[in-house]
Amino acid sequence: CACLVGSEMCIRDRAATIAQASFAVAYCRLARRGWLPALFAATSTFILAAALLQLSGIKQTGLFVLALPVMMAALKIMPRSLVIKSSLAHPRGDIPFRILLIVLLVMGVTMAAPYLGAEVSGVIASFPFMAVILAVFAHVLAGFEAAQRVMRGLVGGLFSFAIFFWVLSQFLVSFNLTVTYATAIFAALVVQFILLRRIRRQRVTMTANT
DSSP: OHHHHHHHHHHHHHHHHHHHHHHHHHHHHHGGGOHHHHHHHHHHHHHHHHHHHHHHOOOHHHHHHHHHHHHHHHHHHSOOOOOOOOOOOOOTTHHHHHHHHHHHHHHHHHHHHHHHOHHHHHHHHTSOHHHHHHHHHHHHHHOHHHHHHHHHHHHHHHHHHHHHHHHHHHHTTTSOHHHHHHHHHHHHHHHHHHHHHHHHHHHHHHHHHO
16 A cells, blocks of 8 residues: 555656646746746646646656656756856845745645645645745846756756656565665765766856856
8 A cells, every 4th residue: 555655656746847847947938027927937837737747647657758858858948057156135034034935835735735635735745836935036136047047956956856756666566665765865866966967067168168
């Protein structure tokens, strides 16, 4: 029973991976128009992508295979800009306000879960709340390019997220929880390490070409 629940969770999370990548692309495409239109378009895209994937009936491996090219295509489409280091004057109470927002969002999803059902609440829980808060604050304080960099970082992090749940889905049936989660975490860390090295190399190349 636990294995079946775990498998369902893995399917839902890989569907969410594709929906989150779609969210990030939509936000980046409309970021120049302001954070509110970009957020509205991105949220609508997330809901549409998540709904279509839930109804598609695609199995675990199929979703994993689909997620990889979607994330790679998202990174190709999304703009790439240099990180300009500068000191920003953060408003007083900025960090506590961000913490309060994320706490309220998590509590809201948790309290609504019994009424929405497992599948709907699972999709809502996979909505990138943290990335939204980071992107909107970056958009307001540092401009749309800063928000685009946040969204690009979100997509970059989804590769390890997808690998983690794919390994989880493959190992849950045959191995105990300790081996399963240890292997999944190790695989995710390896992928994240490789991606971070590649990002740093690209940044050095971009800096040298300017």
